[in-house]
Amino acid sequence: MDRLIEIVQQLVNGVSLGSIYALIALGYTMVYGVLRFINFAHGDIYMLGAYSGYLLAPFFSHFFKFGQFDTFTPQNTLFILSGAGLVMVFSMAICAVIGVLIERIAYRPLRQRPRLNVLITAIGVSLFLQNITQYRLGADPKAFPQLIPVHVVEGLGNLTILTSQLAIILATILLLIVLRLIVMRTKMGLAMRALSLNPTACSIMGVNNDVVISFTFALGSALAAAAGILVSMDSPSINPLMGNLPGIKAFVAAVLGGIGNIPGAALGGLIIGILETLVVAIGFPQWRDGIAFAVLIVILLFKPTGILGKVEREKV
Amino acid sequence: MSRALLVLVVALLVCLSVSLFGENFIASRFAYYYDILITIGVNVILATSLNLVNGYTGQFSLGHAGFMAVGAYASASWSNHLDPYVLGWIGGANNPFATNVAFLISMLIAGSLAAIAGFAVGVPSLRLKGDYLAIATLGFGEIIRVAILNTDFVGASRGLSVAGSYTNLFWTYGSVAVCVYVVLGLVHSTYGRGFLTVRDDEVAAEAMGINTTKYKVMAFVVASFFAGIAGALYAHFKAFLTPEGFNFFRSVDVVVFVILGGMGSTIGVIIAAVMLTILPEALRALAHTQFVPPAYQGLLENRLILYSLLLITLMLTRPQGLFGDPVALRKRFTRSRGN
Amino acid sequence: MDSLLKLDRCTIRFGGLTAVANFTMEVGRRELVGLIGPNGAGKTTVFNMVTGVYAPTEGHVLLGGEPLDGLKPYAITGKGIARTFQNVRLFISLSVLDNVKAAFNLHLKHGPMHALTRGRAFLNEEHEIENRTLELLKIFNLDRHRDAMCRSLPYGDQRRLEIVRALATQPKLLLLDEPAAGMNPTEKSNLMRLIEFVQETFDISVLLVEHDMRVVMGICKRIYVLDHGIKIAEGTPEEIRRDPKVIEAYLGEGPGEKE
Numbered sequence: 001m002d003r004l005i006e007i008v009q010q011l012v013n014g015v016s017l018g019s020i021y022a023l024i025a026l027g028y029t030m031v032y033g034v035l036r037f038i039n040f041a042h043g044d045i046y047m048l049g050a051y052s053g054y055l056l057a058p059f060f061s062h063f064f065k066f067g068q069f070d071t072f073t074p075q076n077t078l079f080i081l082s083g084a085g086l087v088m089v090f091s092m093a094i095c096a097v098i099g100v101l102i103e104r105i106a107y108r109p110l111r112q113r114p115r116l117n118v119l120i121t122a123i124g125v126s127l128f129l130q131n132i133t134q135y136r137l138g139a140d141p142k143a144f145p146q147l148i149p150v151h152v153v154e155g156l157g158n159l160t161i162l163t164s165q166l167a168i169i170l171a172t173i174l175l176l177i178v179l180r181l182i183v184m185r186t187k188m189g190l191a192m193r194a195l196s197l198n199p200t201a202c203s204i205m206g207v208n209n210d211v212v213i214s215f216t217f218a219l220g221s222a223l224a225a226a227a228g229i230l231v232s233m234d235s236p237s238i239n240p241l242m243g244n245l246p247g248i249k250a251f252v253a254a255v256l257g258g259i260g261n262i263p264g265a266a267l268g269g270l271i272i273g274i275l276e277t278l279v280v281a282i283g284f285p286q287w288r289d290g291i292a293f294a295v296l297i298v299i300l301l302f303k304p305t306g307i308l309g310k311v312e313r314e315k316v
Numbered sequence: 317m318s319r320a321l322l323v324l325v326v327a328l329l330v331c332l333s334v335s336l337f338g339e340n341f342i343a344s345r346f347a348y349y350y351d352i353l354i355t356i357g358v359n360v361i362l363a364t365s366l367n368l369v370n371g372y373t374g375q376f377s378l379g380h381a382g383f384m385a386v387g388a389y390a391s392a393s394w395s396n397h398l399d400p401y402v403l404g405w406i407g408g409a410n411n412p413f414a415t416n417v418a419f420l421i422s423m424l425i426a427g428s429l430a431a432i433a434g435f436a437v438g439v440p441s442l443r444l445k446g447d448y449l450a451i452a453t454l455g456f457g458e459i460i461r462v463a464i465l466n467t468d469f470v471g472a473s474r475g476l477s478v479a480g481s482y483t484n485l486f487w488t489y490g491s492v493a494v495c496v497y498v499v500l501g502l503v504h505s506t507y508g509r510g511f512l513t514v515r516d517d518e519v520a521a522e523a524m525g526i527n528t529t530k531y532k533v534m535a536f537v538v539a540s541f542f543a544g545i546a547g548a549l550y551a552h553f554k555a556f557l558t559p560e561g562f563n564f565f566r567s568v569d570v571v572v573f574v575i576l577g578g579m580g581s582t583i584g585v586i587i588a589a590v591m592l593t594i595l596p597e598a599l600r601a602l603a604h605t606q607f608v609p610p611a612y613q614g615l616l617e618n619r620l621i622l623y624s625l626l627l628i629t630l631m632l633t634r635p636q637g638l639f640g641d642p643v644a645l646r647k648r649f650t651r652s653r654g655n
Numbered sequence: 656m657d658s659l660l661k662l663d664r665c666t667i668r669f670g671g672l673t674a675v676a677n678f679t680m681e682v683g684r685r686e687l688v689g690l691i692g693p694n695g696a697g698k699t700t701v702f703n704m705v706t707g708v709y710a711p712t713e714g715h716v717l718l719g720g721e722p723l724d725g726l727k728p729y730a731i732t733g734k735g736i737a738r739t740f741q742n743v744r745l746f747i748s749l750s751v752l753d754n755v756k757a758a759f760n761l762h763l764k765h766g767p768m769h770a771l772t773r774g775r776a777f778l779n780e781e782h783e784i785e786n787r788t789l790e791l792l793k794i795f796n797l798d799r800h801r802d803a804m805c806r807s808l809p810y811g812d813q814r815r816l817e818i819v820r821a822l823a824t825q826p827k828l829l830l831l832d833e834p835a836a837g838m839n840p841t842e843k844s845n846l847m848r849l850i851e852f853v854q855e856t857f858d859i860s861v862l863l864v865e866h867d868m869r870v871v872m873g874i875c876k877r878i879y880v881l882d883h884g885i886k887i888a889e890g891t892p893e894e895i896r897r898d899p900k901v902i903e904a905y906l907g908e909g910p911g912e913k914e
Contacts, residue, residue, distance in 0.1 A: 037447075038447050038450075038451070106628055106632070109632055110631060110632065113631075113635060114635070115446060115447065116376060116446075117631045117635045118631070119376075119447065119450065120571070120572075120575055120627055120630075120631050121627065121628050121631040121632070123568055123571075123627065124623075124624045124625070124626075124627030124628040124631065125624070125628060126624075127565075127568070127620055127621075127623065127624035127627070128621060128624035128625060128628065130620075131620040131621045131624060132621060135621060244564075248454075248458075251451070252455075255451070286465075286466045287462075287466065289462055290458075290459060290462040290463070290466075293455045293456075293458050293459045293462065294459065296451065296452070296455040297440070297452065297455055297456065297459070300440075300441070300444055300448060300451070300452045300455070301440050301443075304444060304448055318772065318773035318774055318775075318778070319773070320773045321772065321773060497771075498771060501770055501771045501773065502767055502770050502771065504770075505770035505777075505781065506756055506757075506759055506760060506763060506780075506781060506784050507760065507763055507765065507766060507767055507769075507770050508767075508770060509749070509753055509756060509757045509760065510757065510760050512746065512748060512749060512753075512757075513746050513749070513757050513760075515748070516746040516747050516748050516749065517744050517745075517746060517747070519708070519728075519740075519744065520740065520744040520745070520746065521729075521746075521757075522727070522728035522729045522732070523706060523728055523729075523732060523737070523738050523740075523744075523821075524729075524732060524737070524757060524758045524760070524761065524820065524821075524823075524824055525729050525732035525733050525758070525760060525761030525824050526729055526757070526760050526761070527727075527729045527730075528729070534767065580748070641748055643747075643806065
């Protein structure tokens, strides 16, 4: 029985971690889908999401009494969640705008240029974002304000699941549902899917490719920002370089699931999160970062198109 | 002996003389500039070798720092553990001839191990194209770093002290001369034209009987060898190594040299490496003059902000770098998606 | 007919799509053979099977009786098959001279080590390659452009250069993939003369894929016709011209194609 509890425990930990990776991975995969371009700077949007929350929270802190609640009670849950949710939504909006701006300024002018150039530009943007944050806000870690009370969820017996982990998982599920609705049920979502299949046909059919691409960036950035907020609720120390490692792991997740494939990104994120948790659980914590790279190499060597991806042949 | 080899030997002799007669003078009187000179040498080797892969052969490698790390740690380990024996065998630690021979052996070990690593990484990765290759090499570079981080024998996260600061102007610039000679000599031959065809059009190259995989792997292995040499020089100069010094940003550094120089122009990347090594120092000096208001001093000192802006501006305005071929660059890459 | 190239019941499937089915074809030594068919018939796919870009799902490709199964493209070129491409694929950053020189890599006696030591033998071979390249260029009237960037040449010259480059690999069989595409009638006539000239002077076989009937009928001794991946006819130009199946396959194409 203990074994079972242990397994479920690790699974929950893994899913919680994997949800973060999934949210970031979705941004990578959507942008790759419509532009065939790996946005190296995406991990730093996640960081900016956390910092947006950090800078925004003080404005709402008085009204929503951040940090003043010790536990969730049936009376205060809605209030707490709306406070946290509001900060998250605003951060998502800010990062969506940033994402669109980056695309406009740094990537759009290079759309007809060699893909190598825009890859380098993305690296440049990533370095810029990290260092300008470091310059203006300091390189030292900052303490993220406590938006929700963090404690063990009651009523689960020996399972130690934190409210923050539960929040991550539930929020991710919610965001995934919303994303699915947008992609499958709206015109914009249809345009995104069409654009990823054939851009020329799209513009001929009257789709404004630029608008769809901007929308994709906005969507991806919002999700990354959400991830940044959620992870900061769980581990409240933020720093300007926090986007690097999760960024690359999320990218591996996107490749694992099949780059360009939206369900694939979510799946990949979960797998990476669970694998990472397992590696630590079985006693090799020093390899937790390495496991993602190992997965990357294996995938690239044996099935570069990923679990759910499709092969694209070059026409000779 | 052929004329080209003669030029190389002369260059080496010049380096040797400068080192024998001027080394101590420069090192003591102009210590700050001496430091920069050595760093320039190391960066030139890195840039020239990476240019063979990224520039001449058109394969986008983002893991060069990993091979430098292999070389650095390999030569450091060798010097730390085996030098006493080697030196004892040849002539003792105070014998300059002996220490130099020991260092040469150390460097060759470094280069060879790095080359083997290059082969191990190259063979599986070079089957991939474009973005995927970039990511694979990045992944391997990080794996190497994480492996070092977790290996106690080489100091793990604590770092590794290196016994013997053997690096001097002769070894540094002698290695530069050899590296440049090898790259240029390879490329400027009918055999070497093969690298360029792989860059321009792999399908056509294969159709003309060129084994593209062999060329890609060869470029990779040669480049890794020299990255290893650069690592050995660096190790015996800084005298202390940490895995963080060989991370992704270091690889990006070298990639920036190659892009700024113009992929496929050896002289271009050499100039770029020199310029970009001096630039942060120059900016730091500039920041402290009266021309710059104090508010912006921190900005200038922050090399990375300017670096990143440089990268972005370069890609937007002059993607071919200093000496690259703009038309070929554009035509070569826009075949893929047909947008 | 002294057979050089044989496709023995070759079939190739991509996923669920059968691009070419049960295709048998022979090209003899010193023969000029044509492969025609409506758009999408699978002609370029056949080329790609012969040159090793794709491996046939079933059947074999044989050169001089020897199967080419599983050989990579560069190895097949080594066996004596060279090709040109539908969209001219020259090495864009190289000059005219270097484009052709690159094709001599195949028969190079000296490797990277010699390039570094630059000995007598190496320099001699480099010299010889330069001379042979110039000779080839001269035959095709391209030697005055030798140092020009190949991309600065007019389209017709680029196509000629591609043929010269292919010939530099010393092939036994030359595959030409729609060489007349984008040419006006005068250029096409010149091309026809050129192909016949190449075939005779270099004593090789030529397999020509072409859309323009006049070109194909004008120079090919035998012709194969593909439609939707299946061979619907083979024979001399006169036989093909009268074949009802061929006429029907092309009638769907629209006016002007049958000649």
